[in-house]
Each structure stands twice: as C-alpha cells, then as structure tokens.
Amino acid sequence: MGGPDKLITSASLAALDACASVFGVLTPDREEATLDRSGELNRFLADVERRAFKIAQIAVRDVEDALDIVQDSMLQLARRYGSRPGEEWRPLFYSILRNRIRDCQRRRAVRNRVLAWLPGRAGGEEDEGDPLDSVAATTLAPGERVQVDETLVALERAVGALPERQQQAFLLRNLEGMDVAQTAAAMGCSEGSVKTHYFRALQTLRERLGDFWS
Amino acid sequence: MSTDDKIEQRSRELLQAGVDRIEGRVRSRLTRARFAAVEEASARGRGSFWRTWLPAGGVAAAAVLAVVLWSGQRPDRAGPDASIVEAGGNAQSEASPSPMDDLDLMMASESFELLEDLEFYEWVDGELAEGGLEVG
Numbered sequence: 001m002g003g004p005d006k007l008i009t010s011a012s013l014a015a016l017d018a019c020a021s022v023f024g025v026l027t028p029d030r031e032e033a034t035l036d037r038s039g040e041l042n043r044f045l046a047d048v049e050r051r052a053f054k055i056a057q058i059a060v061r062d063v064e065d066a067l068d069i070v071q072d073s074m075l076q077l078a079r080r081y082g083s084r085p086g087e088e089w090r091p092l093f094y095s096i097l098r099n100r101i102r103d104c105q106r107r108r109a110v111r112n113r114v115l116a117w118l119p120g121r122a123g124g125e126e127d128e129g130d131p132l133d134s135v136a137a138t139t140l141a142p143g144e145r146v147q148v149d150e151t152l153v154a155l156e157r158a159v160g161a162l163p164e165r166q167q168q169a170f171l172l173r174n175l176e177g178m179d180v181a182q183t184a185a186a187m188g189c190s191e192g193s194v195k196t197h198y199f200r201a202l203q204t205l206r207e208r209l210g211d212f213w214s
Numbered sequence: 215m216s217t218d219d220k221i222e223q224r225s226r227e228l229l230q231a232g233v234d235r236i237e238g239r240v241r242s243r244l245t246r247a248r249f250a251a252v253e254e255a256s257a258r259g260r261g262s263f264w265r266t267w268l269p270a271g272g273v274a275a276a277a278v279l280a281v282v283l284w285s286g287q288r289p290d291r292a293g294p295d296a297s298i299v300e301a302g303g304n305a306q307s308e309a310s311p312s313p314m315d316d317l318d319l320m321m322a323s324e325s326f327e328l329l330e331d332l333e334f335y336e337w338v339d340g341e342l343a344e345g346g347l348e349v350g
Contacts, residue, residue, distance in 0.1 A: 038256045045248040050233045053244060067243050074251035082255035152228050174222060175229045202218050205225070 059101045069100040094186035169197035
C-alpha cells in the first residue's frame with residue numbers, strides 16, 4: 001500500500017510549488033537552483049573579467065571606457081543570457097563585448113568629428129592614455145620590469161593599431177585562449193575568416209615588432 | 215620553432231603579464247560590476263514566473279472577458295424571436311438576463327448599499343411576513 005498516499009503527497013508538493021511560484025516565494029529546491037546558477041555565473045565572470053578588460057582597454061585605449069564596456073557586457077549577459085547553459089556564456093559574452101567596443105569607438109569617432117569643428121580643437125584627437133599608466137607595481141626586478149614594460153607597451157600599441165577584426169582574432173586566440181571554432185562563434189564569422197584575420201595580424205605584428213621577438 | 219610560433223608564445227606571455235598587473239582600483243571596479251551582474255541574474259531568476267505568466271494571464275483574462283461580453287450580446291444581434299416581438303421587446307431581458315445585466319448589477323452602487331443594510335431588510339421582511347409591521 002502507500003501508492004495513493006504517495007500520489008497525494010507528490011501532488012500536494014507540486015501544488016505547493018505552484019502556489020509558491022505564484023506568490024514569488026522560492027521553494028528550497030528552486031532557491032538552491034538559483035543559488036547554484038548565481039555561483040556559476042559569478043565564477044564565469046570572475047574568470048573572464050580581467051582579460052575582457054584588457055581586450056577592451058587595448059581596443060579603446062582608455063581605462064574608464066574599458067571599465068564601462070566590461071560592466072555593460074556583464075550586465076547584458078546576466079539579463080539576456082543568464083538562464084542559458086553555462087557553456088554558451090563565453091562566446092556570448094565576447095560577442096557582447098565586441099559590440100560594446102564598437103559602440104564606444106563609433107561614439108568617440110562622432111564626438112571627435114563634432115569637436116573638430118569647434119575652435120581650438122582642430123584635429124579633435126583626444127589625449128590617448130598610456131597603457132603604462134595602469135600598470136601596477138610588480139615583484140619583478142627593476143631592470144626586468146622595465147624591459148617587460150617596454151615590450152608590453154609596444155605590443156599593446158601594435159595590437160591596438162591592428163584593424164578591428166584582426167585585433168579581435170588575435171586577442172581572443174592569444175589572450176582568451178580560444179580555439180578557432182570558439183573565436184568564430186564569438187566574432188560571428190566563419191572559421192576560415194578567423195584564420196585569415198589571425199594570419200594577417202601575425203604578419204603585421206612580425207613586421208612592426210621584429211626586434212621584440214628575438 | 216617558427217617565427218610565428220615565437221610571436222604567439224611571447225605575445226601570450228606578455229598579454230598575460232599585462233592582465234596580472236592590472237591595478238587594484240580597476241580590479242575593485244570589476245568585482246563590483248560582477249556582483250551587480252550576478253545580483254541582476256538572481257533577481258531575474260526569482261521573478262521569472264511573473265515575467266512569464268503575468269502577461270499571458272492578462273491576455274487570457276481579457277480574452278475570457280471578451281468572449282463573455284460577446285456571447286451576452288449575441289441574441290440581440292441575431293434578432294428577437296416572435297414571442298419577444300409580441301411582448302413589446304422587453305420580455306427578453308426580463309426572461310433571461312444577459313451577462314451584461316449581471317455586470318450592471320454588480321457595478322451598481324445600490325447593490326452595495328443593500329448589502330450594508332442587509333440585516334435591516336431581513337428584519338423588515340420578517341415583520342411584514344408576521345403582520346407586525348404595517349406598510350403605509
């Protein structure tokens with residue numbers, strides 16, 4: 001026996017769960033699932049946030065703009081794709097980041113065009129912050145640090161000067177560590193395009209930074 | 215190792231060094247932004263039932279109301295039958311009140327007044343039945 005009782009119990013629990021949902025109260029199971037989900041999202045964002053910031057900073061060459069871009073991207077991911085499986089987050093996040101970087105660059109281009117018309121602002125170019133400004137103290141020896149700093153600044157400047165798609169392909173592959181397929185998903189293009197952009201980026205960097213690689 | 219391999223390896227090392235050396239102020243801002251995003255996702259998870267079902271429920275309720283009103287008005291549009299015509303046209307509404315009549319009744323303020331004084335009217339009714347109260 002116990003069959004009907006068990007049925008009634010499970011039906012009651014289902015009804016209770018439905019009532020709890022209606023009144024905005026989470027049952028222990030759902031609350032636990034929500035907490036697990038939040039923890040997973042937190043771990044994912046903690047893993048990518050610094051590299052995402054660095055990608056944005058190299059692209060827009062401004063710390064504050066880069067911070068805003070990463071912040072917007074995080075919020076957008078949480079709002080629109082927070083309920084999606086965790087393995088989909090990485091390409092989605094970098095796709096959002098790419099769009100935010102492009103929005104920022106467009107806004108800046110428009111602002112510069114407008115400012116170029118104002119007296120005393122001919123050229124409209126802003127003072128681009130030196131990436132070295134944001135470099136914190138490290139435990140490296142002074143001589144070694146200077147050498148790394150110089151190479152790092154030279155590399156970041158050279159990567160920042162690459163065309164947009166080449167820059168994305170290079171940073172996603174070398175900084176984020178994505179393979180060709182993941183990079184293609186994040187860039188919204190074919191794997192062949194990624195290979196082409198990446199090859200051209202390497203070619204350009206080899207020409208511009210020849211002395212640094214030896 | 216080819217030149218391209220060297221470039222890739224050195225680039226990875228340098229870029230990672232750049233990430234490791236992000237200053238504390240920026241790291242703090244990133245952490246705050248992450249917490250805000252996670253909180254946003256949690257809030258959305260808690261409110262997902264209402265976001266999903268409230269609009270659907272509203273549409274369903276509106277559809278039910280529309281059907282009720284439409285079905286209540288349909289006999290009038292179909293045209294009165296012979297008995298109603300013979301009775302001068304008022305017989306239909308008296309014989310079978312439509313849902314619109316019920317709605318009118320529910321919305322009328324008099325109904326609420328009647329409910330408020332229900333005990334008084336019950337008493338009057340009882341007195342009249344027993345003949346203890348003369349009318350007029």
